Amino acid sequence: MASHNDDTEESGDAVTDGGVVEEQQQTGFGPITKLNERFGSDFVESSQFWLPPFLLVGLFVYGAIIWNVMISLTDFQGFGTPDYSDLDLEMYARALSDSGFVDAAVNTFVLLIGFTLVTLAIGLGLAILIDRNIRFENTFRTIYLLPMSLSFVVTAQFWAWMYNFNNGVINIVLTSVGLDRVDWIGSPNIVLWAVVFALMWQFAGYAMVVYLAGLRAIPDEHYEAAKVDGASTLRMYWRVIIPQLKGSTISASVVLMVFALKAFDFLYSLVGGYRPPNGADILATKMVREAYANLNWAYSSAIAIMLFLMALSIVGPYLYYQYKEGHL
Template sequence: MRNPLTVLRRRLSAYRRIRTDGGTASAGSILDRDSVRSAPFWLPPFLLVGLFIYGAIIWNIFLSLTDFEGLGSPDYTALDLENYVIAFFGGTPSWSSLSIEPVWNAAWNTVVLMVSFSVVCLALGLVMAILVDQGIRFENTFRTIYLLPMSLSFVVTAKFWLYMYNVDTGLVNLLFEAVGLGPVEIVQNPDLKLAAVAFALIWQFSGYAMIVYLAGLRAIPTSHFEAARVDGASTLRMYWRIIIPQLRTATVSALVVLTVFSLKAFDFLFSMYGGYQPGPSADILATRMVREAYSNGNWAFGSAIAVILFIMALAIVAPYIYTQYQRGEL
């Protein structure tokens, strides 16, 4: 009778056959695979991300289908789309006696802020990148100065611009008085609230767009510039017809990051206006979501707004990720 231990050793040896022609193993042990051997490094963060990010997203989706109001445990036995119907059309939900307004105003403000902030940031970033790319002196100093605001948090930026917009001592109003426009109440003016937020965010993130465009400009061969000059193209025509079209990848990359930041502007609005209610003219989906959950106790309805916000962000990021995957850059 053969020794079972000997048989097991022979089978393991056969399973671990290694080619002797200098190639890789044709059949290796599962324990010898790189993915398994490196598991102690990638498995813990993978599980943590899966639990606290993707798990939380999935749980939030289920929560938005309930009538949870923050007390007790959610009832997952009767799931429906009532919160989404209320979000789009308004009305009085079955789990409350108070009527809830639709989120169209907050959604519109979110889109306006996202578009105006992103477009102006890209335009300013492109202009600054072109100017810095001309080989000016102290280039590194200018790049640092332009990029420095991005290192600040939304809270710091909000407090800084709250001081800048001050009616009595703010620099913005001092400039208005210097040109004869007089002091202007910016922070509390319904017509200027959203513009004030967009301007401050543009100041903070235009330097990021400049860095992305500058990297794109430096990646363009100098022969393209020289060929355009030899053909007699003016500087404006050269950039418009030849250089800027080659910055499409940089534009898309910066646009995705900027739009996602604009969707996350809750910190800025909360810090500038001191709470969940910046007013109808500056209310965005993020502030409406937190106000419904924490102030009004409509946790399920706030979760539904969070899902809508997540879908908006996914609609921006997913095409970019898919395009990068198709190009083999992921």
């Protein structure tokens, strides 16, 4: 805003002197010129295009985050207004001594890593198969990508039915081949992996598309050279092709991890409530439960901030990597 005011004053002067453009090019002392020198020649002129969204995003995204941090430092709970006069880290200490929080954090982490690795592996496998010039390539690509277009609410309901103990298709298949039924949702040791599998089914198609693009970007000569040198297909992929997919891997895993942190929708729809099956509580569900079921706004904000830091610790290195590579 300040720079905008300066702009008006400056151009007022300029009009008196005549010749706006020349004036700016000649003098090197006004604040505008300094700003332009510092940030590029059209910093101020272009501000009307980027400044409004910049301020709006700043207020509604970053302002809200900062506000959330402030609330997490208070003892705000129940109805009324938070008291900002007494700020401390009590809620964070409470989280660390809350076994429910620790369990949820561990589950979040397992979900994050397990889901991402499995999805990348399956996605890569599918991408390589599709890249083998098969027939109906586009059809297969669409089939694999389709689950991603469905909402979590829909897919969670699918899987709730498939995992059903008595009538679920998975247990029916298991019993028909002579195995025992498995309580997919009800066993604390299995449920998280059941969730990982369902999410993997939904997002493997996305990883496939990213990898497919990566594979298509590798020149044919690399395949040919490897073949000429006598590499087997397996060896060719392992030594030549997959190492070149680093960029695809990184960008796909960032997106997948962010989706894993958002698995709240899935767990919520799976049970139709704030309390996921025993063994599948993650930070996102715990946060919402603390906020809306218990009205512990401050505690829930503290969980939110920690979840935010987790997300940032995933995205931050990626941004830095992209910056170093010159992609930004």
